[in-house]
Amino acid sequence: MRKRALFGIATRSILRNKLRTLLTMLGIVIGVAAVIVMVALGQGAQAMIEKQIKGLGTNMLMIMAGSTSQGGVSQGAATFNRLTIPDAEKLARESTLLSAVSPVIFSRGQLIGGIGNWRTMIMGVAPSYQAIRDWPMQSGNFFTDADLRSVRRVVVLGSTVAKALFPDEDPVGQQLQLRNVPFTIIGVLAPKGQTAGGNDQDDTVIIPYTTAQAHLAGHSRIGQIIASTFSPSDLPAAQQEIRQIMRDAHKIAPGDDDDFTIRNQDDIAAAASGSTRVMSLLLAAIASISLVVGGIGIMNIMLVSVTERTREIGIRMAIGARGGDVLAQFLVESVVISVAGGLIGIVLGYLAGFALARATGWAVAMPPDAAVIAVLFSAAVGVFFGFYPARKAAALDPIQALRHE
Amino acid sequence: MNVATTTPPVIRLEGVTRVYSAGSNAVRALDGIDLAVARGELIAIMGASGSGKSTLMNILGCLDTPTAGRYELDGVPVNGLSRDELADLRSQKIGFVFQGFNLLARTTALENVELPLLYDRTGRFAGRASPAPEALRRVGLAARMHHVPSELSGGQQQRVAIARAIVTGPSLILADEPTGNLDSHTSIEIMALFQELNAQGITIVLVTHEPDIAQHAHRVVEMRDGRVLRDEPVAAPRDARRELASLGAAA
Numbered sequence: 001m002r003k004r005a006l007f008g009i010a011t012r013s014i015l016r017n018k019l020r021t022l023l024t025m026l027g028i029v030i031g032v033a034a035v036i037v038m039v040a041l042g043q044g045a046q047a048m049i050e051k052q053i054k055g056l057g058t059n060m061l062m063i064m065a066g067s068t069s070q071g072g073v074s075q076g077a078a079t080f081n082r083l084t085i086p087d088a089e090k091l092a093r094e095s096t097l098l099s100a101v102s103p104v105i106f107s108r109g110q111l112i113g114g115i116g117n118w119r120t121m122i123m124g125v126a127p128s129y130q131a132i133r134d135w136p137m138q139s140g141n142f143f144t145d146a147d148l149r150s151v152r153r154v155v156v157l158g159s160t161v162a163k164a165l166f167p168d169e170d171p172v173g174q175q176l177q178l179r180n181v182p183f184t185i186i187g188v189l190a191p192k193g194q195t196a197g198g199n200d201q202d203d204t205v206i207i208p209y210t211t212a213q214a215h216l217a218g219h220s221r222i223g224q225i226i227a228s229t230f231s232p233s234d235l236p237a238a239q240q241e242i243r244q245i246m247r248d249a250h251k252i253a254p255g256d257d258d259d260f261t262i263r264n265q266d267d268i269a270a271a272a273s274g275s276t277r278v279m280s281l282l283l284a285a286i287a288s289i290s291l292v293v294g295g296i297g298i299m300n301i302m303l304v305s306v307t308e309r310t311r312e313i314g315i316r317m318a319i320g321a322r323g324g325d326v327l328a329q330f331l332v333e334s335v336v337i338s339v340a341g342g343l344i345g346i347v348l349g350y351l352a353g354f355a356l357a358r359a360t361g362w363a364v365a366m367p368p369d370a371a372v373i374a375v376l377f378s379a380a381v382g383v384f385f386g387f388y389p390a391r392k393a394a395a396l397d398p399i400q401a402l403r404h405e
Numbered sequence: 406m407n408v409a410t411t412t413p414p415v416i417r418l419e420g421v422t423r424v425y426s427a428g429s430n431a432v433r434a435l436d437g438i439d440l441a442v443a444r445g446e447l448i449a450i451m452g453a454s455g456s457g458k459s460t461l462m463n464i465l466g467c468l469d470t471p472t473a474g475r476y477e478l479d480g481v482p483v484n485g486l487s488r489d490e491l492a493d494l495r496s497q498k499i500g501f502v503f504q505g506f507n508l509l510a511r512t513t514a515l516e517n518v519e520l521p522l523l524y525d526r527t528g529r530f531a532g533r534a535s536p537a538p539e540a541l542r543r544v545g546l547a548a549r550m551h552h553v554p555s556e557l558s559g560g561q562q563q564r565v566a567i568a569r570a571i572v573t574g575p576s577l578i579l580a581d582e583p584t585g586n587l588d589s590h591t592s593i594e595i596m597a598l599f600q601e602l603n604a605q606g607i608t609i610v611l612v613t614h615e616p617d618i619a620q621h622a623h624r625v626v627e628m629r630d631g632r633v634l635r636d637e638p639v640a641a642p643r644d645a646r647r648e649l650a651s652l653g654a655a656a
């Protein structure tokens with residue numbers, strides 16, 4: 001009953017100064033909203049990355065040029081482009097744990113065909129690429145080893161490209177100019193969606209790497225070699241095996257650093273979440289600054305309130321309130337303000353999260369425990385910043401307080 | 406008075422002194438007060454401005470403690486009690502009535518009267534009907550329970566304050582110039598209420614500047630420079646209710 005009375009006193013005094021209380025809450029509102037958006041974005045990005053890692057293909061490994069083992073810096077242009085087709089062929093030949101290996105030659109170029117033209121990414125790969133990426137067809141077929149050996153000008157379209165150039169018909173069997181070289185479309189890949197960085201994975205065309213070398217020479221390099229193992233448990237051993245074969249291929253003396261980097265799905269996930277972590281840190285900084293500023297705002301308004309209500313405090317003490325009762329009254333009041341601000345902040349944060357998800361297409365997850373933590377946190381802010389004014393009220397001399405005008 | 410000899414006094418002061426040390430010069434606001442107030446008494450304290458009446462009331466009300474001397478309230482020695490213990494004594498044994506009413510603004514009469522119950526630690530009022538409506542009825546304000554102070558006249562506000570003072574059933578009511586802000590007719594009405602409550606057994610100490618008001622008490626204590634100058638029973642206390650009746654007849 002006493003506790004309910006305390007809340008009654010607090011809410012009544014707060015409602016008496018609605019605008020003032022609302023302005024006081026603002027810092028907490030913004031701080032908590034930022035926390036909610038931060039958590040929502042972070043968790044959304046995490047979920048998206050996990051989904052994408054699965055989308056990369058099962059048991060996938062990626063080999064890239066350049067060393068990141070020491071200091072994380074590649075050793076300049078001379079050693080940068082050191083992945084070669086023979087490297088990929090040697091890996092395919094000598095490894096015992098890899099089920100498939102494919103080089104990937106990246107390039108960009110203009111397509112002409114269908115209803116117009118389109119600039120996109122061109123990837124030159126081996127037929128095994130499809131299995132490694134676990135990327136089904138929407139129509140037609142992927143190219144074969146025969147196409148690769150014969151350096152055929154055949155192309156497989158990503159679904160975005162297919163939609164852009166052939167909106168109303170199946171492009172399979174049609175012709176296409178790729179950097180002014182005519183190609184025959186033999187298949188369209190199923191949509192795979194965006195990467196964590198927001199890149200559209202379907203905005204691409206895929207051709208045999210031999211064809212890429214023959215017709216796009218000078219504009220292409222082997223960006224990476226991708227491979228897959230027979231089973232996930234082979235991944236660590238396969239990484240060791242690849243390292244040995246690659247060091248052998250590149251004739252690296254014992255004790256020297258690798259001039260390539262092998263990444264598994266965990267590494268890729270970590271790299272992807274690194275960028276969202278920067279965003280989260282930024283939001284965390286905004287959140288903590290707002291919460292501190294909000295707390296100081298509450299402290300300020302509570303000090304004003306204690307001064308305004310000095311006589312009330314004197315009356316309460318004269319009729320039997322202990323210092324502790326007065327302390328509790330003002331502490332409850334500041335906690336009610338901060339928690340109310342926190343609740344408004346949660347609502348705003350969730351709305352902002354949904355708005356952001358709509359506007360940017362980022363994945364946003366709304367974890368309910370973030371709301372609980374936000375409420376507890378704003379209550380803590382209320383206690384921390386309300387304590388000094390409340391103690392000041394409790395320490396008043398009742399005679400002086402009663403004389404206060 | 407007979408009562409004083411049969412029951413222990415509500416108030417017993419022995420050599421009570423209160424020194425305010427404002428910088429280098431100290432003010433002896435109270436200078437060796439000896440005073441006993443028996444249960445059921447209605448006494449008036451008079452004296453010139455600055456003679457120490459309010460200082461004495463603050464000590465009697467456990468809002469302040471003496472610099473020297475002994476104070477026993479209802480048999481409990483007050484000297485050396487902590488702030489919380491003093492608060493509990495006020496809560497259990499004392500009701501205050503102030504010159505400026507000191508009601509909480511924007512708070513109904515009923516809620517103002519219920520306020521002391523919030524700070525009760527004895528649990529006397531738990532699980533029972535609130536005594537606040539009955540207290541308001543005793544001061545004649547049952548019909549104004551849900552009015553806020555700004556909707557009440559000065560006399561009505563003082564009645565609410567008196568209801569707040571009696572709601573916990575205290576041993577002692579302390580009133581520092583309770584009629585100071587009221588016109589003479591309303592003052593007599595308030596004195597009639599005090600006399601009525603006193604007749605029901607409540608001990609009352611009030612401070613006043615007006616000799617007419619003081620004549621309603623059983624006994625008048627006059628102070629000067631922090632000392633008791635005179636302490637005499639009133640030969641024939643006035644009856645406020647009869648005065649009101651004759652005033653009404655005259656009008």
Ligand SMILES: Nc1ncnc2c1ncn2[C@@H]1O[C@H](COP(=O)(O)OP(=O)(O)OP(=O)(O)O)[C@@H](O)[C@H]1O
Binds near residue numbers: 426452453460461
């Ligand atoms: N807090 C204080 N600090 C210093 N001196 C004080 C304080 N309070 C009262 N005094 C002094 O103590 C003396 C008695 O004051 P008190 O208020 O008790 O007088 P009073 O009899 O109630 O006067 P009044 O009739 O004007 O209300 C005065 O000289 C006053 O200046």
Ligand SMILES: [Mg+2]
Binds near residue numbers: 458459460
């Ligand atoms: Mg005074």
